[in-house]
Amino acid sequence: MADAPITQDLVTLPRTLPQEGRANLVGLTRPQLHAALIAAGTPEKQAKMRTGQVWQWLYHWGLRDFAAMTNLSKAYRALLAEHFTIEVPEVVSRSVSADGTRKYLLRIAGGHEVEAVYIPEDGRGTLCISSQVGCTLTCSFCHTGTQRLVRNLTPGEIVGQVMVARDDLGEWPERGAPRVETRLVSNIVLMGMGEPLYNFENVRDAMQVVMDSEGLSLSRRRITLSTSGIVPEIARTAEEIGCLLAVSFHATTDDVRDTLVPINRKWNIAALLEALRAYPRLSNSERITFEYVMLKGVNDSDADARRLVQLIAGIPAKINLIPFNEWPGAPYERSDPERIEAFADIVHKAGYASPIRTPRGEDIMAACGQLKSASERARKGRRAAAE
Numbered sequence: 001m002a003d004a005p006i007t008q009d010l011v012t013l014p015r016t017l018p019q020e021g022r023a024n025l026v027g028l029t030r031p032q033l034h035a036a037l038i039a040a041g042t043p044e045k046q047a048k049m050r051t052g053q054v055w056q057w058l059y060h061w062g063l064r065d066f067a068a069m070t071n072l073s074k075a076y077r078a079l080l081a082e083h084f085t086i087e088v089p090e091v092v093s094r095s096v097s098a099d100g101t102r103k104y105l106l107r108i109a110g111g112h113e114v115e116a117v118y119i120p121e122d123g124r125g126t127l128c129i130s131s132q133v134g135c136t137l138t139c140s141f142c143h144t145g146t147q148r149l150v151r152n153l154t155p156g157e158i159v160g161q162v163m164v165a166r167d168d169l170g171e172w173p174e175r176g177a178p179r180v181e182t183r184l185v186s187n188i189v190l191m192g193m194g195e196p197l198y199n200f201e202n203v204r205d206a207m208q209v210v211m212d213s214e215g216l217s218l219s220r221r222r223i224t225l226s227t228s229g230i231v232p233e234i235a236r237t238a239e240e241i242g243c244l245l246a247v248s249f250h251a252t253t254d255d256v257r258d259t260l261v262p263i264n265r266k267w268n269i270a271a272l273l274e275a276l277r278a279y280p281r282l283s284n285s286e287r288i289t290f291e292y293v294m295l296k297g298v299n300d301s302d303a304d305a306r307r308l309v310q311l312i313a314g315i316p317a318k319i320n321l322i323p324f325n326e327w328p329g330a331p332y333e334r335s336d337p338e339r340i341e342a343f344a345d346i347v348h349k350a351g352y353a354s355p356i357r358t359p360r361g362e363d364i365m366a367a368c369g370q371l372k373s374a375s376e377r378a379r380k381g382r383r384a385a386a387e
């Protein structure tokens with residue numbers, strides 16, 4: 001196979017997008033919010049207290065209107081409104097699957113679209129969020145990887161996905177009610193569109209906001225970042241975010257992984273495993289998740305399963321087997337259920353948890369690897385129709 005391009009036309013945008021000269025507060029870290037309030041005229045002596053107050057309105061109460069921030073003076077509320085906005089991505093559409101999975105199509109600055117998916121489970125749920133519009137990588141089995149246009153999401157657009165889901169689920173606490181932690185969005189996975197480690201700073205800052213205990217307050221153990229294997233950023237993930245890690249492994253030889261996950265040509269299996277072995281805090285309670293998509297006749301043999309457990313020997317790990325989710329024109333097929341079971345059995349007997357991921361939201365194209373913005377799908381469809 002010819003070398004696939006691994007970088008495309010990536011657009012870098014300012015970290016907060018000023019609208020009518022006003023800066024969006026959503027997605028600023030605490031120190032950034034502090035600095036922004038001072039720059040807008042907050043006396044330095046008050047800045048720490050004001051930062052705490054505004055923070056709670058934004059991330060604990062989910063407020064979008066400065067006028068309703070009742071513990072601030074009217075004059076100060078006016079000052080805030082003059083300098084800042086509180087903006088989250090616009091919900092273009094919401095699809096609800098027969099199994100309760102909700103997919104949000106969101107519009108962000110520049111008219112771009114990204115998707116976020118909420119997967120409910122026993123009164124709690126996991127929100128799968130995107131880190132980029134599209135992806136610069138071109139994994140051959142992934143629909144997102146076929147999208148041409150790519151740009152990094154800002155921290156505000158990443159945090160905004162969590163806020164939009166909480167809006168939709170009605171999860172902000174009632175004002176004045178006792179502080180009961182409803183937790184419909186109990187976990188976050190960075191497994192939507194994009195490669196999070198190619199947008200490291202913005203993802204890190206967004207997760208700092210999400211983890212802050214006076215706001216959205218999700219602990220680092222409830223956040224899982226999935227990477228295709230951007231080796232130099234793996235150690236930084238541990239140091240600067242501290243969340244759990246999932247790795248899109250998908251193959252047990254460099255030949256096969258080069259085709260499935262082309263970034264393997266830059267950082268091969270040996271290099272990736274070395275970085276994973278060094279990932280701190282590894283213990284049986286904080287294992288690395290190895291994601292392994294089951295592709296018929298490509299990576300699903302007994303020999304693959306045996307090689308897999310040999311390769312990861314010594315790494316506290318669980319292996320998440322993902323039946324391939326098909327998309328129109330995909331060059332692969334899903335492995336048969338018996339094959340997946342046999343593979344899981346070998347992995348399980350070697351001492352690893354090997355859950356087979358039940359595809360969720362397939363009827364609304366919300367499953368892993370199916371995300372691709374609707375406008376991009378439509379554009380492709382039109383092009384295909386014209387040919």
Ligand code: SAH
Nearest residue numbers: 142191194195226227228248291325368369
């Ligand atoms: N870019 C990151 C995170 C987004 S992809 C990464 O690659 O890890 C989230 C997961 O879905 C990855 O494990 C990815 O390999 C997997 N995936 C992609 N396309 C898929 C498909 N069509 N069927 C099943 N899983 C897929």
Ligand code: SF4
Nearest residue numbers: 135137139142145228
């Ligand atoms: Fe990008 Fe992940 Fe899809 Fe690969 S699997 S193209 S890294 S989103």
